[in-house]
Amino acid sequence: MNHINKAFGRNEVLRDVSFSIKGGEICALLGENGAGKSTLMNILGGVLKQDSGSIVINYHEVNFQSPADSQKQGIAFIHQELNLINDLPIYENMFLGRELKTKSGALDLEKMQKETARMFQKMKLELNPTTMVHDLDASYKQIVEICKAMMANASIIIMDEPTTSLTEQEIERVFTMMRTMKEHEVGIIFISHKLNEVMEICDRFVVLRDGNLVTDGNISDVSTHDLARYMVGYDVRTESLRREKKLGEEVLRVEGLTSEPFFKDIDFSIHAGEIVGFTGLLGDGRSELFQTIFGAEGIPEGKLCLNGDKVTIRSTTQAIEKGIAYLPRNRKENAIIKDMNIIENASIVTWPIFANRGIIYAEKHKEVFESHRRTLRIKMGELTDSINSLSGGNQQKVVLAKWLAANPQLLILDNPTQGVDVGAKEDIYDIILKLADEKIAIVVLSSEAHEIIRVCDRALVMYHGVIQGELSGQDMTEHQIMTLATGGKLLEEEEGHFNEHIEC
Amino acid sequence: MSTSNVEKLNFFRWFKHKWSNEPLFSTAIALIIMIILQTLVLGFDYDSFGSWFQSWTNNWINILRNNASIGIIALGMTFVIMTGGIDLAVGSTLVATGAFSMILLDTGTKGILGMLGMTGMPAFIATIVLVLLFGYLLGALIGVTITKGNVPPFIVTLGAMLIFRSVTQHFMQGYNTTLPSEFLQIASFNIGNYMIMPIIYWAVIAYILYFVSKRTTFGRQIIAVGSNERAAKLSGVNVDKIKLRVYALMGLLVSIAAIIQVSRVGSMDFSNAGRGMEMDAIAAAVVGGTSMSGGRGFILGTVYGMLIIAVMNNLLNLFGVPPFLREAFKGFIVIGAVLLQRKGNKGNLSPSS
Numbered sequence: 001m002n003h004i005n006k007a008f009g010r011n012e013v014l015r016d017v018s019f020s021i022k023g024g025e026i027c028a029l030l031g032e033n034g035a036g037k038s039t040l041m042n043i044l045g046g047v048l049k050q051d052s053g054s055i056v057i058n059y060h061e062v063n064f065q066s067p068a069d070s071q072k073q074g075i076a077f078i079h080q081e082l083n084l085i086n087d088l089p090i091y092e093n094m095f096l097g098r099e100l101k102t103k104s105g106a107l108d109l110e111k112m113q114k115e116t117a118r119m120f121q122k123m124k125l126e127l128n129p130t131t132m133v134h135d136l137d138a139s140y141k142q143i144v145e146i147c148k149a150m151m152a153n154a155s156i157i158i159m160d161e162p163t164t165s166l167t168e169q170e171i172e173r174v175f176t177m178m179r180t181m182k183e184h185e186v187g188i189i190f191i192s193h194k195l196n197e198v199m200e201i202c203d204r205f206v207v208l209r210d211g212n213l214v215t216d217g218n219i220s221d222v223s224t225h226d227l228a229r230y231m232v233g234y235d236v237r238t239e240s241l242r243r244e245k246k247l248g249e250e251v252l253r254v255e256g257l258t259s260e261p262f263f264k265d266i267d268f269s270i271h272a273g274e275i276v277g278f279t280g281l282l283g284d285g286r287s288e289l290f291q292t293i294f295g296a297e298g299i300p301e302g303k304l305c306l307n308g309d310k311v312t313i314r315s316t317t318q319a320i321e322k323g324i325a326y327l328p329r330n331r332k333e334n335a336i337i338k339d340m341n342i343i344e345n346a347s348i349v350t351w352p353i354f355a356n357r358g359i360i361y362a363e364k365h366k367e368v369f370e371s372h373r374r375t376l377r378i379k380m381g382e383l384t385d386s387i388n389s390l391s392g393g394n395q396q397k398v399v400l401a402k403w404l405a406a407n408p409q410l411l412i413l414d415n416p417t418q419g420v421d422v423g424a425k426e427d428i429y430d431i432i433l434k435l436a437d438e439k440i441a442i443v444v445l446s447s448e449a450h451e452i453i454r455v456c457d458r459a460l461v462m463y464h465g466v467i468q469g470e471l472s473g474q475d476m477t478e479h480q481i482m483t484l485a486t487g488g489k490l491l492e493e494e495e496g497h498f499n500e501h502i503e504c
Numbered sequence: 505m506s507t508s509n510v511e512k513l514n515f516f517r518w519f520k521h522k523w524s525n526e527p528l529f530s531t532a533i534a535l536i537i538m539i540i541l542q543t544l545v546l547g548f549d550y551d552s553f554g555s556w557f558q559s560w561t562n563n564w565i566n567i568l569r570n571n572a573s574i575g576i577i578a579l580g581m582t583f584v585i586m587t588g589g590i591d592l593a594v595g596s597t598l599v600a601t602g603a604f605s606m607i608l609l610d611t612g613t614k615g616i617l618g619m620l621g622m623t624g625m626p627a628f629i630a631t632i633v634l635v636l637l638f639g640y641l642l643g644a645l646i647g648v649t650i651t652k653g654n655v656p657p658f659i660v661t662l663g664a665m666l667i668f669r670s671v672t673q674h675f676m677q678g679y680n681t682t683l684p685s686e687f688l689q690i691a692s693f694n695i696g697n698y699m700i701m702p703i704i705y706w707a708v709i710a711y712i713l714y715f716v717s718k719r720t721t722f723g724r725q726i727i728a729v730g731s732n733e734r735a736a737k738l739s740g741v742n743v744d745k746i747k748l749r750v751y752a753l754m755g756l757l758v759s760i761a762a763i764i765q766v767s768r769v770g771s772m773d774f775s776n777a778g779r780g781m782e783m784d785a786i787a788a789a790v791v792g793g794t795s796m797s798g799g800r801g802f803i804l805g806t807v808y809g810m811l812i813i814a815v816m817n818n819l820l821n822l823f824g825v826p827p828f829l830r831e832a833f834k835g836f837i838v839i840g841a842v843l844l845q846r847k848g849n850k851g852n853l854s855p856s857s
Contacts, residue, residue: 296738320740328738335738339731339799340724348728348739351721358720402739 004053006039013039014050014211021156021204023185026178028198028219030191030231031208032421037191040208041158044189045077046070057156076149077158080419082141084133091116091129094148119147123180139170143177150181157181158189161419163197167281167447168482175201193421195224196450207231232423248272250308251410251441254293257302262288263465266302270410272439275432277456279446280485284462286445287329290412294326295319306410320349325408327399329415329445335399336387343369343383346398350405365405372401375434377427393424400431411435414445429455449481463487527793527800530844531808538815545822563818565698571814572702573598573761574781575807578788579713580757582806583750585789586717588730588798589657591751593646594758594785595778596668601639601759602772603672605631606681614679628687635759642668643755647748657751665782673774683770690767702764709757714803726750730798787834788813791841813837 006014014036021027031037042048044055046064055062057073064070067077084093091112092099100108100115116129125143133141142162149157159178163171178188178201192198198205199219206216207230215230253269263285270276278286291297293304295313304311306322313319319326328334337345347354347365354361366383373380376397380390387395396416403411413432417425432455436442446452452459458472461484469484471477483489522529546563550556577594584591608617608631617627642664649660693701717723728736729746737743766772790796791812792805816837820830 291738294738315742316737316740317742326738328735333732333734335735337728337731337735337739337799339727344724348724348736348741351724352740355721358722360719360721360724362719 004040004043004055005051006036006043006048012211014043016053017208017211017213018053019206019213021187021189023155023187024182025204026182026188026190026202028190028192028202028205029208030195030198030205030227032231032423035208035231036211037208038160041077041160041189041191044070044075044156045158046075047077071152071154074153074155075158076152076154076156078142078145078149078160078162080160080162082145084141084145086134087132089130089132090127090136090144093133093144094119094129094151096148098152115151116147119151122184123147123150123177125177137170139166139173142166142170142174146174146177146181150184150186154186156187156189158191160191161193162190163192163194168449168485169281171197193419193425194448195227198227199224209233228422231421245273245437247274248439251306252293253303253305253308255303255305257289257292257300257304259288259292259297259300261465262292263462266467268460268467270441270443272409272441273436274458275436275442275444275456277444277446277452277459278462279449279452279459279481280462280468281447283464284485285465286462287414289462290326290414290443290445291328293319294324294412296326317352320353320406320408323407323409324412325349325403325406325410326412327403327414327416329418331392331396331399331418336395338386338388340387341384342380342387342390342398345387346372346402347405349402353406368405369401372404376401376431391421391424393420393427396420396428397424400428404435408440410441410443412443412445415447416444417446417448417451449478449485452476452481453478461485527845528802528805528808531791531793531805531812531841534841534844535808535812535815538812538819542815542819542822545819565700565703567811567814567818568703568706569699571810572706573764574784575706575788575810576709576757576761576764577754577781578785578806578810579710579803580754581782581785582789582792582794582801582803583713583717583726584657584754585786585794585796586726586730586798586801587747587750588733589650589747589750590661590786590796591646591657591754592661592782593642593664593668594754595781596665596672597639597642597755597758598762598765598778598781599772599774600642600668600672601635601755602762602766602777603676603774604638605635605763605766606676606679606683606772608634609683609687610681611684612680612682624686627684628690631687632690632763635763636756639755639757639759639762640752641755643758644748644752646755647751650751651744651747661782669774676774681771683766688767688770691764692768702768705760705764709760710803710807717801717803722746722749727799727801730800732799784813787838790838793841793845809841812841 004014004017004019005012017036017040019040029037029041039048043050046067046069049064055064057075062069062073064073070077085096088096091109094116095112100111102108113129120127120129125147127140127143133144136144146157162174166174175197178190181188190198190202202219204216205219205222205227207214207227209231248271250269250271255267257266258264266289268276278290280286288297292300293313295316295318299312299314304313311322313322313324316326337348340348343365346369350365350368351360354364369383378394378397378401380394387398390398396418400416416428416432420428432442432444444452444456453476456476458470459476459481460470461468461481463485464487468487469489471480471484543560546560548556550559577598581591581594607614609615609627611618617623617630622630646660646664649655650657653660691701692699695701717726725736725741725746728739728741729743733743765777788809789801789806790809792802792807792809794801794805813834816833817830820833825833
């Protein structure tokens with residue numbers, strides 16, 4: 001892609017960006033939200049048309065009028081929201097839109113299955129083509145999508161944040177797949193906010209900032225720190241933010257909490273001002289555990305105490321009344337109400353709290369939101385603009401603002417930095433620490449070990465619905481967390497230390 | 505809307521902006537065009553302005569009055585659709601609640617209130633309260649089945665549609681009611697020689713529900729539930745309670761419509777009354793910009809939608825279009841309205857970078 005320019009109205013999104021990729025190469029496309037990554041890739045994918053500049057594929061200049069044109073040239077765009085039909089088996093998904101037919105015009109199921117099996121073999125995958133897509137976990141869905149692209153003879157595959165909703169194990173699976181594709185001389189453009197992954201899998205990188213190409217080069221020449229600095233334009237902190245502090249009263253105590261098959265015999269307690277991390281791999285049950293505590297998934301067995309009193313929480317409404325806040329994972333599905341504007345999304349939780357006889361107290365909501373908007377540094381237009389007009393990071397901050405408005409004593413953050421760029425991530429970490437100083441008990445659920453290490457005072461690692469172990473202080477390392485998360489025990493010499501933690 | 509300044513500057517741009525940004529704009533334009541057309545068709549062939557105005561007003565009062573009951577039901581339907589649901593049982597609820605009012609108030613031998621020795625004003629008030637309560641309960645019953653039983657609204661209300669009407673017909677066969685003439689005043693009380701009570705009820709209810717939809721917790725939570733149920737639940741919205749209340753409100757509004765119907769006509773045809781009403785109510789809501797997938801709906805839009813359909817029916821009548829063809833026009837209007845809204849909203853999509 002040479003000298004690409006693109007503007008929406010007066011808003012220049014890309015300025016003279018040139019970009020190239022070879023077969024058998026994985027190139028990271030980096031940048032904060034709004035840097036122009038998606039626009040650039042949408043141009044390559046034929047979704048948008050550049051204002052000026054050219055695209056050259058295999059020495060031929062091409063002119064894409066539609067996504068179909070781009071696909072014909074061997075470019076496959078794998079979006080964050082996968083385009084698979086859950087209720088069809090893998091092989092039918094693989095041939096969706098270009099089904100193989102027998103002479104009589106019926107679907108040639110056998111041949112499609114055979115072709116799919118052959119592709120899986122080539123990709124060194126052990127997958128049954130007749131498995132239904134809804135039975136696959138997120139990583140295999142991603143992999144099926146990649147195979148689908150390969151089936152269509154793709155030579156360049158664009159992967160837009162493929163790992164956001166995956167656990168570490170699944171990510172490894174996708175990476176293995178990517179390495180196999182590399183052997184087959186496919187060029188991969190990898191868009192991700194996770195710099196560790198970029199370091200692990202990519203050969204080259206390109207950084208965009210505000211529509212300009214800032215820098216590019218070989219991954220082997222740089223560190224994550226460098227990449228982060230290129231993206232935001234200033235130095236980014238990566239050290240742990242933990243610090244000594246006095247804890248307050250116990251806020252939440254859980255004893256023997258069980259809800260089969262998601263989690264069983266969960267014991268822990270959290271004090272005011274404490275930041276506790278929960279981590280693990282997919283299927284560890286941490287989200288279900290906290291959604292249950294929040295009253296969204298029915299009543300569990302076991303004992304739940306708030307401020308020392310045993311309580312039963314039947315609904316989310318009740319949980320909020322008791323001062324619990326839960327910021328869910330997967331913002332788009334669980335938190336954003338797309339038909340409502342910014343201020344409504346930011347005040348939905350507090351409508352019943354501030355309301356006078358059921359009538360919404362709009363002024364109060366505005367006032368409260370304005371104060372949070374400043375501390376959270378939300379970049380936005382008018383209060384009444386659509387929530388969709390905001391970037392991912394700012395949407396997340398709005399969701400956070402709606403919970404802060406309710407003044408919770410216990411704040412549960414489930415993947416708080418999901419799909420959020422580096423700058424906004426730092427903002428969110430700062431806010432978490434600040435809230436802890438204000439004596440709010442905070443739970444951070446995250447699949448990213450370094451995030452837990454960075455903000456949490458201690459970490460509880462879950463594995464298949466049970467708490468596998470607890471780590472704090474110097475023991476809290478990515479290595480230790482991974483050991484516990486994969487069902488292992490801690491290393492010999494630390495075992496005594498570890499038991500001590502479990503007992504308290 | 506301070507339109508005049510902008511209008512002078514650049515009417516075309518203002519229009520285009522409104523068209524693509526204000527969901528009700530195209531509906532309002534369509535309504536205005538309909539009204540102008542209707543005025544033209546009615547003609548100006550009168551002795552004086554006074555008599556023209558008289559005739560124009562009468563025509564309008566007729567249109568509004570004839571559509572008041574269905575208009576009230578369409579308002580409730582808008583809420584139901586906004587939650588992502590549907591209520592096919594409104595017509596049957598109408599006859600069930602209508603029949604109930606007759607059983608209560610019959611001046612013959614079978615009137616329950618009469619048997620209890622209740623007559624006059626107390627009996628009217630008791631009837632109104634009990635009928636409204638009955639409608640509310642029928643709606644709540646539907647709501648409970650949908651929420652607690654986790655059955656799709658389409659199925660529940662389809663079942664209720666069959667049950668309510670069939671049971672009503674069974675118990676009401678051979679039942680000849682005579683209602684006290686005072687009861688008929690509810691709808692036919694004249695204000696300055698005009699029989700406009702139904703219109704007033706419609707207007708008042710529309711205003712109340714407009715307020716509810718815009719300014720109350722309940723109204724906004726309806727949108728949240730319809731737009732993203734999971735997110736609403738995780739924001740502390742009691743989704744089941746909202747849905748339950750929406751269906752109960754629907755039942756309540758239907759019972760109001762039933763009282764208006766019964767008191768206007770003095771009787772009710774239990775096998776035919778309210779048939780197809782659910783479709784008319786849905787049509788009005790859809791023409792008014794309500795999205796069938798929930799999360800987006802406009803009470804004011806439904807009033808416009810109802811008026812567009814009503815004025816069109818009136819026009820077809822004035823033009824002398826054969827009765828069988830009239831439904832086809834309604835069909836075109838519904839589809840056309842949605843197409844227009846689609847086109848208008850395209851400009852809203854801003855590219856995400």
